[in-house]
Amino acid sequence: MKTYWRSLEELEDPRALRIREAREEARQKSLLYKSKEGVDAGNSRRDFLKTLGFSVAAATLVASCKRPVEKAIPYLIKPEEITPGKANYYATSYYDAGDYCSEVVKVRDGRPIKIEGNELSSISQSGTSARVQASILNLYDGARYKGPQKQNQPISWVDADQEVGQALEDLKSHNGRLVLLTQTIISPSTKKIITQFLQTYPNAEWIQYDxxxxxxxLTANQKSFGQRAIPDYRFDKSKVVVSFGADFLGTWLSPVEYTKRYTSARRLDDGQRTMLRHYQIESHMSLTGSNADVRFPVKPSEEAGMVLALYNAIAGAKGAEQFSGPGTTVDVTPLAKELLENENQSIVISGSNDENIQLLVNGINHLLGNFGNTLLWDSALLTKQGLDEEISQLTADLLAGKIEGLLVWGVNPVYDHPKGQELEAAIRKLKLSVSFSERKDETAAVCQYILPEPNYLESWNDLEPKAGFYSLAQPTISPLFDSRSVQESLLKWSGQEQTYAEFLKITWENEFFPKQNEYADFRLFWNYSLQKGVFEPGTTTTASFNPENLNAAASSLAAAKPGTEVVLYESIALGNGKYANNPWLQELPDPIAKISWDNYASVPVAYAEENGLQNESVIRINGLELPVFIQPGQAKDTLAVALGYGRTHAGKVGDGVGKNMFSYVTEKNGSRQYYFENASVEVASGTTFPLAISQTHHSMEGRPIVRETNLDEYLLKPDAGNELHEEFEKHHVTLYKEIEFKGHHWGMAVDLNSCTGCGNCAISCQAENNVQVIGKEQVRNRRIMHWIRVDRYYSGDPANPDVSHQPVMCQHCDNAPCENVCPVAATPHSDEGLNQMAYNRCVGTKYCINNCPYRVRRFNWFQYVNNDKFDYNANNDLGRMVLNPDVTVRSRGVVEKCSMCVQRIQEKKQEAKLAGRMLEDGEIKTACQQSCPGNAIVFGDLNNPESKISKLFKDKRNYHLLEELHTLPSVGYLTKVRNKA
Incomplete structure (x- = not known):
C-alpha cells in the first residue's frame, strides 16, 4: 500500500505531527472564548464547558425573547412573473479576463443568490468554476462605484456626457490621439458599437489588452494557419495529451470546457475500458500537473529545447525536415513513439507565450495529423485576442506623451502592467482619461472621470466565445447603483440616442435571425434564444498549415540557462486579481498548497533543505520579500509565485493582501513572458511570515482513505486497489439494530477519477448554504468554515510526487458517531438517511465535533465582528443580499455541516407531490454536484435499485471512508485509476 502524506512534516514523522496538531487544536479550543466570553484560558475543561454551555444557551434564550423586528413591504402591484418565496431562473452569460461560462441565475424576490451552469451550452455544459460561482458576491461588493465621478467628486451623467463629449470633440478637432483600451471583446454587438465610435472619431484607435x-x-497561429485565434482542443477525442506548462484544468484558456472533455475521456463507467493518457511537463505543481499520469518537472527555459527535440523526433520518424536549435538532456524518444502510435488522436499544447515555441507545437500537431481531428478550427476560441506588440507600442506612446486621451474599459494596466507606475504618471498628465470600471481599481483611481458600468448580472450583452457559438446576457436584477453600460455611453457619444438593449435586439434581428430556419417570426426566435441562453449555429472553417516559419522559429529559440528562475502563474481563486476584494475567493485554499489569503514563493524540497528554509520562512526575490512554502514537485532551481495579489485599491478585503508580481513580467520575442531568469534570492534570516495553511487541520491517523490502482490492474481485476472493502464488509460487528429506510435513502458518490480538485464545489456550497467567511487569522486557528473540503495527498518521491484529491463532506453515517454524544439531541438522524442539525437546539458543546472521525463539522462562533476590517459578506446590509432564504442563517455558537442540500431535496419532493408523480432519478442535484465541471459527484436515492447512485454503490470501485469504524456512511468513493507510468 502506498504511503500518503499531506506535508513534508508528516512524511518525516507522522506520529510527531499528529501529536503537535492535537496539542495545537487543544490550545485553540482553550482560547476560543477567552476574549469573546470572558473565559480564562487557564480554567479547567469543566469550567470552560460550563461557561460555554451557559453563555450560548443564555444568548439563545435572550434572542428568542427579544426577536428583532423584521419589516416586510408587500408589492403594491406584483410583477406577473414573481411569486413571493419562489425562485425564478434567468439564463445569462459570464465573461471576464478570458473566463467564459453560460449560466442560469437563481433569483429570489428580485435578488440573484446562486449561479448554476447552463446545461444547454455545449461549451460549459452545466459546469462552472470557483470564480464563476463567486461572481454572485461581486454584485454585492461594497467597493463598487455608486455613481459617476469627476476627480473623486460626484457628477451627474448629464454633466459627464457634456464634458466628456466636449473633450472628445476637442481631441477630434486637432487630431489628438485617443485610445479605447479594453479587455478582449467577444460581443458582436459591442464590436459594432465600437466600430461606429471609431468612425465618429477617426482620431481614435481600439486596443485590446489581456x-x-x-x-x-495568436501570432503563431496567424503565421501557421492564417487564423489569429485559438483552435478548439477536443480532449474528449484524444488518447494522449502532452502539455508543456499549460494548466488547462485550472486557468489556461477555457478550463471549465476542457475539464468536461478531459474527465469524460478518463471515466471508467458505462463499460469504458480506455483512458486518456496525460503527460505534463511543467515547472511548478499546477492543478493540471497534479492530475497527470506522468509529470516531468523542468525549468521554464528548458521547455524550448524539449519542444524542439520532440518535434525533431517525430519529424525524423515521419521523414520530414528536422531543425537545429537548443538541445535538451531529456530523452523524448519514448514520448514521441507514443504520440506516433496515436496519430490523429493526440494533442500537444504549450502554455508558453513565446511565438517560436507555439510555432513548433503547431508543427508537431500537424505532423501527427491532429488538426481536423482533435484540434478544430470550425469552433476556434475567441476569448483571448490581445496582442502584446500593440500594448508595448501603446505604453511607449503614452510614456512619450504621444497620446492625449484614454478610455479604459475592463482592464487595470496601472496594476497589472510591468510598467504600471510609469503608466500611472502618464495617465495623470492626459487631457482626457475615463475609466468605466465597475469597482475600485488602481487605474480608475488616477483617471479624471469614473463612469461606472453595471455588474454583468445587471446588464444586457451578447457573446461569441467560440466561432459560431453565441450566448446572451440579460439583467437578473435592477441596477443597485447609478451605473450605465459602456455600450450606451459610446452610442451617446457617437450621437445615437439608443439604449444598448434596443441596439442588441436589432443586431440579432439583422445578423443572427437569418442564420436559422426554425422560427419564422423574430420575436419567437428572440424569446427562445433569451430563454435558452445560447444560440449555436456553428461555422465551417478550413485552414492549411504553412511550415515556412518553423526553421526560423527553431533557430530563434534560446538555450536553457543556469541560475534560478521564477515562474509567475495565475491562481485558481484570484486569476489576474481583478476580484481580489471577493472574500469567498480569498478564503478558497489553493488546490495544491492549501493556502489562502496570500501569495507565497513555492520552493523545491531540495532547495529548502540546502538553505535551511521552513514553511513561513521569508526570502527576498530581487529584493521583494515573500514567505516560503516548500512545494513537493517544484522543479529544481525554480521558484513560483502567484499573480493577482498585492492590490492597493481593491477594497477592504483585497487591499494589502500578498505582493504584486506583475512588475516582474518580462518581454521576449515581442510577447510577455511569465517567468524571469537569473533571479537573485536571499534568505531573510530570523524573519517569518504567517501563512493560512489548512491542509494539515484534518488528520485521519494514517488510515487508508485514498484508494487507487492503475488501468492494467483494473482491467484484470475490477476491485483492484479496493480489496479492503470486502474485508471490512465481512467482519462488521455491531450492537446496533440495522436501520431500515422505508421511503428514500439519500446517498452520494464521488468519482476520484473525475475530481480534479478545482475547489468549485466549495464555493458553490458556500453560496448555496450561506457559509461564513472568517479571515486569515481564524483560518490559521483551524476554524475554516467550508462544509466541503478537498483534501490533497501526496505519495511517492517528494521531488516529484503523485497527487490525489479527495472531496470530504459530512458522510451522513447510518451509525453516526456524532449523534450518540450530543447532550441535547441537536444532531438527529432522519428517516431518509440524513444526519441533520437542529440549530435552535444546539448549545455548542462540540462533543459531536470531537467524536466525528471525518472532521467535517464546523463550530460557528464568528457570526458578528466589531472590527470593520473583517466585516465580510454576511455582516453588512449589501452583502446580506446574497444570502439564500431557503437556508437558515446560523447564529453564533452552533455546530453546522453539510446537509446534502436538504432544502433542494424538500423543494423537489414538494414539486413531485403537487404534480402527483414520483421523484425521478437525478431530479435532485446538490449544489456541489450541479456545478462540478468534472461531473465527479452523483446524488440520489439508494432505495431505488435503478438509480445511478445505487449502481455506483454496487461498482467494484466503490468504497467508504474509514470502513473499519462501521459508521456506514451514505457517501461512497470510486477508486482512482491511473494510467501505468
Missing amino acids: AVSASGI
Whole structure:
C-alpha cells in the first residue's frame, strides 16, 4: 500500500505531527472564548464547558425573547412573473479576463443568490468554476462605484456626457490621439458599437489588452494557419495529451470546457475500458500537473529545447525536415513513439507565450495529423485576442506623451502592467482619461472621470466565445447603483440616442435571425434564444498549415540557462486579481498548497533543505520579500509565485493582501513572458511570515482513505486497489439494530477519477448554504468554515510526487458517531438517511465535533465582528443580499455541516407531490454536484435499485471512508485509476 502524506512534516514523522496538531487544536479550543466570553484560558475543561454551555444557551434564550423586528413591504402591484418565496431562473452569460461560462441565475424576490451552469451550452455544459460561482458576491461588493465621478467628486451623467463629449470633440478637432483600451471583446454587438465610435472619431484607435496574454499562440497561429485565434482542443477525442506548462484544468484558456472533455475521456463507467493518457511537463505543481499520469518537472527555459527535440523526433520518424536549435538532456524518444502510435488522436499544447515555441507545437500537431481531428478550427476560441506588440507600442506612446486621451474599459494596466507606475504618471498628465470600471481599481483611481458600468448580472450583452457559438446576457436584477453600460455611453457619444438593449435586439434581428430556419417570426426566435441562453449555429472553417516559419522559429529559440528562475502563474481563486476584494475567493485554499489569503514563493524540497528554509520562512526575490512554502514537485532551481495579489485599491478585503508580481513580467520575442531568469534570492534570516495553511487541520491517523490502482490492474481485476472493502464488509460487528429506510435513502458518490480538485464545489456550497467567511487569522486557528473540503495527498518521491484529491463532506453515517454524544439531541438522524442539525437546539458543546472521525463539522462562533476590517459578506446590509432564504442563517455558537442540500431535496419532493408523480432519478442535484465541471459527484436515492447512485454503490470501485469504524456512511468513493507510468 502506498504511503500518503499531506506535508513534508508528516512524511518525516507522522506520529510527531499528529501529536503537535492535537496539542495545537487543544490550545485553540482553550482560547476560543477567552476574549469573546470572558473565559480564562487557564480554567479547567469543566469550567470552560460550563461557561460555554451557559453563555450560548443564555444568548439563545435572550434572542428568542427579544426577536428583532423584521419589516416586510408587500408589492403594491406584483410583477406577473414573481411569486413571493419562489425562485425564478434567468439564463445569462459570464465573461471576464478570458473566463467564459453560460449560466442560469437563481433569483429570489428580485435578488440573484446562486449561479448554476447552463446545461444547454455545449461549451460549459452545466459546469462552472470557483470564480464563476463567486461572481454572485461581486454584485454585492461594497467597493463598487455608486455613481459617476469627476476627480473623486460626484457628477451627474448629464454633466459627464457634456464634458466628456466636449473633450472628445476637442481631441477630434486637432487630431489628438485617443485610445479605447479594453479587455478582449467577444460581443458582436459591442464590436459594432465600437466600430461606429471609431468612425465618429477617426482620431481614435481600439486596443485590446489581456493581463495574462495569449499573444504568442495568436501570432503563431496567424503565421501557421492564417487564423489569429485559438483552435478548439477536443480532449474528449484524444488518447494522449502532452502539455508543456499549460494548466488547462485550472486557468489556461477555457478550463471549465476542457475539464468536461478531459474527465469524460478518463471515466471508467458505462463499460469504458480506455483512458486518456496525460503527460505534463511543467515547472511548478499546477492543478493540471497534479492530475497527470506522468509529470516531468523542468525549468521554464528548458521547455524550448524539449519542444524542439520532440518535434525533431517525430519529424525524423515521419521523414520530414528536422531543425537545429537548443538541445535538451531529456530523452523524448519514448514520448514521441507514443504520440506516433496515436496519430490523429493526440494533442500537444504549450502554455508558453513565446511565438517560436507555439510555432513548433503547431508543427508537431500537424505532423501527427491532429488538426481536423482533435484540434478544430470550425469552433476556434475567441476569448483571448490581445496582442502584446500593440500594448508595448501603446505604453511607449503614452510614456512619450504621444497620446492625449484614454478610455479604459475592463482592464487595470496601472496594476497589472510591468510598467504600471510609469503608466500611472502618464495617465495623470492626459487631457482626457475615463475609466468605466465597475469597482475600485488602481487605474480608475488616477483617471479624471469614473463612469461606472453595471455588474454583468445587471446588464444586457451578447457573446461569441467560440466561432459560431453565441450566448446572451440579460439583467437578473435592477441596477443597485447609478451605473450605465459602456455600450450606451459610446452610442451617446457617437450621437445615437439608443439604449444598448434596443441596439442588441436589432443586431440579432439583422445578423443572427437569418442564420436559422426554425422560427419564422423574430420575436419567437428572440424569446427562445433569451430563454435558452445560447444560440449555436456553428461555422465551417478550413485552414492549411504553412511550415515556412518553423526553421526560423527553431533557430530563434534560446538555450536553457543556469541560475534560478521564477515562474509567475495565475491562481485558481484570484486569476489576474481583478476580484481580489471577493472574500469567498480569498478564503478558497489553493488546490495544491492549501493556502489562502496570500501569495507565497513555492520552493523545491531540495532547495529548502540546502538553505535551511521552513514553511513561513521569508526570502527576498530581487529584493521583494515573500514567505516560503516548500512545494513537493517544484522543479529544481525554480521558484513560483502567484499573480493577482498585492492590490492597493481593491477594497477592504483585497487591499494589502500578498505582493504584486506583475512588475516582474518580462518581454521576449515581442510577447510577455511569465517567468524571469537569473533571479537573485536571499534568505531573510530570523524573519517569518504567517501563512493560512489548512491542509494539515484534518488528520485521519494514517488510515487508508485514498484508494487507487492503475488501468492494467483494473482491467484484470475490477476491485483492484479496493480489496479492503470486502474485508471490512465481512467482519462488521455491531450492537446496533440495522436501520431500515422505508421511503428514500439519500446517498452520494464521488468519482476520484473525475475530481480534479478545482475547489468549485466549495464555493458553490458556500453560496448555496450561506457559509461564513472568517479571515486569515481564524483560518490559521483551524476554524475554516467550508462544509466541503478537498483534501490533497501526496505519495511517492517528494521531488516529484503523485497527487490525489479527495472531496470530504459530512458522510451522513447510518451509525453516526456524532449523534450518540450530543447532550441535547441537536444532531438527529432522519428517516431518509440524513444526519441533520437542529440549530435552535444546539448549545455548542462540540462533543459531536470531537467524536466525528471525518472532521467535517464546523463550530460557528464568528457570526458578528466589531472590527470593520473583517466585516465580510454576511455582516453588512449589501452583502446580506446574497444570502439564500431557503437556508437558515446560523447564529453564533452552533455546530453546522453539510446537509446534502436538504432544502433542494424538500423543494423537489414538494414539486413531485403537487404534480402527483414520483421523484425521478437525478431530479435532485446538490449544489456541489450541479456545478462540478468534472461531473465527479452523483446524488440520489439508494432505495431505488435503478438509480445511478445505487449502481455506483454496487461498482467494484466503490468504497467508504474509514470502513473499519462501521459508521456506514451514505457517501461512497470510486477508486482512482491511473494510467501505468
